[in-house]
Amino acid sequence: MSFERTQEKLKILADAAKYDVSCSSSGSNRKNTNKGLGDATGMGICHSYTEDGRCVSLLKILLTNHCIFDCAYCVTRKSNDIKRAAFKVQEVVDLTMNFYRRNYIEGLFLSSGIFKSADYTMERLVGVAKKLRLEENFNGYIHLKSIPGASDELMREAGLYADRLSVNIEIPTKSGLKLLAPDKNHDDFIKPMVKVKNEIIQYKAEKKIIRSTPKYAPAGQSTQMIIGASGENDFQIMQTSNHFYKNYNLKRVYYSGYVPISYDSRLPQIGTEVPMLRENRLYQTDWLMRFYGFDVNEILNANHQHLDLDIDPKLSWALRNLHCFPVDVNKADKRMLARIPGLGMKSVSKIIYARRYRKLNWEHLKKIGVALNRARYFMICDSNDFERRDLTASQIKNFILQNSTSKYTKTLSNQLNLFG
Amino acid sequence: MRASNLIYDGTFDGFLTCVFNVYEYKLEDVAIQKETAVQNLLFSDSETIITDTNKADRVWIGLKTKLSKASSFKVYYAFLSEKEDIEVLLLDFIKYAFKSAVPIDKDYANPTVLKVSQISKMVGREKHRMEAFVRFKLTKDQIYFANIEPDFNVLPLISKHFKSRYADQKWIIYDLKRHYGLYYDLQKVEIINLNFSDDFDPTKTSAEYFSDEEFEFQKLWQHYFKSTNIESRKNMNLHIRHVPKRYWKYLSEKQPN
Ligand code: SF4
Numbered sequence: 001m002s003f004e005r006t007q008e009k010l011k012i013l014a015d016a017a018k019y020d021v022s023c024s025s026s027g028s029n030r031k032n033t034n035k036g037l038g039d040a041t042g043m044g045i046c047h048s049y050t051e052d053g054r055c056v057s058l059l060k061i062l063l064t065n066h067c068i069f070d071c072a073y074c075v076t077r078k079s080n081d082i083k084r085a086a087f088k089v090q091e092v093v094d095l096t097m098n099f100y101r102r103n104y105i106e107g108l109f110l111s112s113g114i115f116k117s118a119d120y121t122m123e124r125l126v127g128v129a130k131k132l133r134l135e136e137n138f139n140g141y142i143h144l145k146s147i148p149g150a151s152d153e154l155m156r157e158a159g160l161y162a163d164r165l166s167v168n169i170e171i172p173t174k175s176g177l178k179l180l181a182p183d184k185n186h187d188d189f190i191k192p193m194v195k196v197k198n199e200i201i202q203y204k205a206e207k208k209i210i211r212s213t214p215k216y217a218p219a220g221q222s223t224q225m226i227i228g229a230s231g232e233n234d235f236q237i238m239q240t241s242n243h244f245y246k247n248y249n250l251k252r253v254y255y256s257g258y259v260p261i262s263y264d265s266r267l268p269q270i271g272t273e274v275p276m277l278r279e280n281r282l283y284q285t286d287w288l289m290r291f292y293g294f295d296v297n298e299i300l301n302a303n304h305q306h307l308d309l310d311i312d313p314k315l316s317w318a319l320r321n322l323h324c325f326p327v328d329v330n331k332a333d334k335r336m337l338a339r340i341p342g343l344g345m346k347s348v349s350k351i352i353y354a355r356r357y358r359k360l361n362w363e364h365l366k367k368i369g370v371a372l373n374r375a376r377y378f379m380i381c382d383s384n385d386f387e388r389r390d391l392t393a394s395q396i397k398n399f400i401l402q403n404s405t406s407k408y409t410k411t412l413s414n415q416l417n418l419f420g
Numbered sequence: 421m422r423a424s425n426l427i428y429d430g431t432f433d434g435f436l437t438c439v440f441n442v443y444e445y446k447l448e449d450v451a452i453q454k455e456t457a458v459q460n461l462l463f464s465d466s467e468t469i470i471t472d473t474n475k476a477d478r479v480w481i482g483l484k485t486k487l488s489k490a491s492s493f494k495v496y497y498a499f500l501s502e503k504e505d506i507e508v509l510l511l512d513f514i515k516y517a518f519k520s521a522v523p524i525d526k527d528y529a530n531p532t533v534l535k536v537s538q539i540s541k542m543v544g545r546e547k548h549r550m551e552a553f554v555r556f557k558l559t560k561d562q563i564y565f566a567n568i569e570p571d572f573n574v575l576p577l578i579s580k581h582f583k584s585r586y587a588d589q590k591w592i593i594y595d596l597k598r599h600y601g602l603y604y605d606l607q608k609v610e611i612i613n614l615n616f617s618d619d620f621d622p623t624k625t626s627a628e629y630f631s632d633e634e635f636e637f638q639k640l641w642q643h644y645f646k647s648t649n650i651e652s653r654k655n656m657n658l659h660i661r662h663v664p665k666r667y668w669k670y671l672s673e674k675q676p677n
Contacts, residue, residue, distance in 0.1 A: 003636040014647035037588050045552045048673055050649040053658030098637050102556045353526030364529040
């Protein structure tokens with residue numbers, strides 16, 4: 001391979017792919033069975049971190065940034081005046097293999113602009129995965145983007161070689177999509193998701209009968225939504241997200257704060273701050289839904305459509321529901337423990353174990369790693385020293401905010417100014 | 421009963437042999453030291469313990485009946501931290517485990533249990549880091565070579581991971597701090613010692629030892645690393661928390677080019 005030419009392409013096609021945040025490579029289990037190269041079992045490894053603090057675990061590139069479409073929020077859009085490039089299938093295979101052998105990456109994340117047609121593009125993406133698996137014996141992680149509109153046959157093949165497939169829904173509502181990506185059809189996004197879901201279910205069923213059924217996209221599928229590009233509020237975003245989790249068996253939904261890349265008047269202008277704090281609050285809500293036993297409507301509903309920026313969504317819920325507190329940590333069930341602000345799921349399970357040996361007091365809880373500056377207003381333990389004042393929600397909030405410095409303090413004051 | 425000072429060879433089996441002796445001779449007030457760390461040997465009332473794998477196994481098997489598999493591994497992990505006085509802490513832990521009628525694994529309110537758990541977690545984190553931060557360079561004789569200087573002695577812990585991942589390439593991972601390494605020859609992993617020539621600089625990729633394409637792939641990787649960063653989201657504090665500076669010198673993407 002000509003290293004100079006590859007260098008140039010890599011620069012263009014990595015740059016174009018970097019706004020896609022679904023970098024996670026966990027959740028698969030493809031064992032190294034043939035003494036080939038690599039495995040993708042267990043936890044994904046972050047081999048490095050970018051200077052913006054994101055995990056680098058996959059070689060994340062576009063096959064090409066030529067595109068026949070013109071979506072307003074995308075750098076690759078047809079009307080954008082940028083350098084274009086395209087990898088050959090073999091080039092991507094060589095890069096992946098050589099990076100993997102040097103322990104730089106866990107695998108490949110391959111997406112693409114749409115050139116010629118959806119099928120033509122998808123065929124090449126599948127070609128890369130197939131070559132890696134069958135010719136190179138590669139057992140590392142492969143994440144392919146499903147190209148909206150690609151045929152069922154290609155989607156099925158993609159799932160045979162890839163660990164994860166994803167379609168980016170990008171814009172959370174139909175109307176937003178119409179405004180910003182007029183060439184795209186909402187149903188084209190949904191179709192591949194339904195297809196992949198059905199294939200996964202079918203393969204799972206077959207697997208019970210024939211042990212050697214090949215794994216179909218063992219790490220499942222995910223999607224991404226852009227935040228802050230088309231005016232949706234948090235309530236709408238999380239409703240959409242919840243809908244995807246429930247109806248399409250998605251493993252992850254990613255939220256990506258919109259990074260302004262164009263002067264298009266339909267979009268936030270270049271120089272507008274990336275809504276990182278809001279993105280973080282959405283992820284917290286997502287976690288509360290998936291791991292903490294919250295229903296999305298408890299956190300966001302018709303009366304409460306925006307997440308607070310100055311406090312996290314669990315604390316915010318607790319302050320709106322003071323009648324549920326204080327919780328006795330020596331007695332409460334797991335569900336209620338998980339609802340105490342300042343208690344993560346790890347602390348919850350430590351508490352459940354540790355209280356079998358003795359009744360826990362403040363000192364024990366501190367050692368276990370509970371963030372008492374927040375938690376103490378919401379719980380009692382084996383001690384006479386607890387919050388006796390009948391504090392109102394806003395008093396508690398003020399006490400907590402006074403005693404904590406957020407890593408987002410600077411961002412927060414900037415973003416709050418917008419509303420001030 | 422007199423205070424005793426046990427000296428051992430620094431291996432895990434050696435340590436377990438010490439534990440065996442503590443029970444066998446009902447020793448109390450015990451100090452345990454590695455022979456390399458011993459000071460004032462002449463003046464102290466000390467005894468050298470010879471590693472005996474049978475005795476070590478008996479302690480280990482006994483321990484496993486008292487603890488979950490994960491917790492007995494915590495003992496091993498914590499041992500590899502090489503922290504000062506780790507032996508005495510682990511001895512306390514083991515004694516507590518043997519004495520207690522119920523499994524003590526999760527008794528985090530007990531300071532010894534908590535401490536062992538914390539130290540083993542630190543070692544686990546270092547293991548994880550090394551699995552991530554090892555950067556192989558292809559040598560002229562087609563061996564993928566990496567050197568590391570981990571805070572703790574984690575080579576024994578990462579062997580399995582690399583063996584199953586890189587089953588079809590020869591590789592060496594060398595601990596420069598502890599002067600030993602792992603070599604995988606396509607069949608099995610062996611422990612090796614290397615004598616580096618004086619002009620060998622482990623932070624550089626000299627053309628004398630490494631293959632020609634090695635530079636090219638390092639360059640590609642460095643450029644990839646730069647291109648994948650989003651400037652408007654730059655956050656160096658977070659970056660350094662994830663990749664502490666002491667690891668930078670062996671990371672290809674962190675080299676000046
Ligand atoms: S189709 Fe995809 S790559 Fe092309 S402009 Fe739209 S979002 Fe960008």
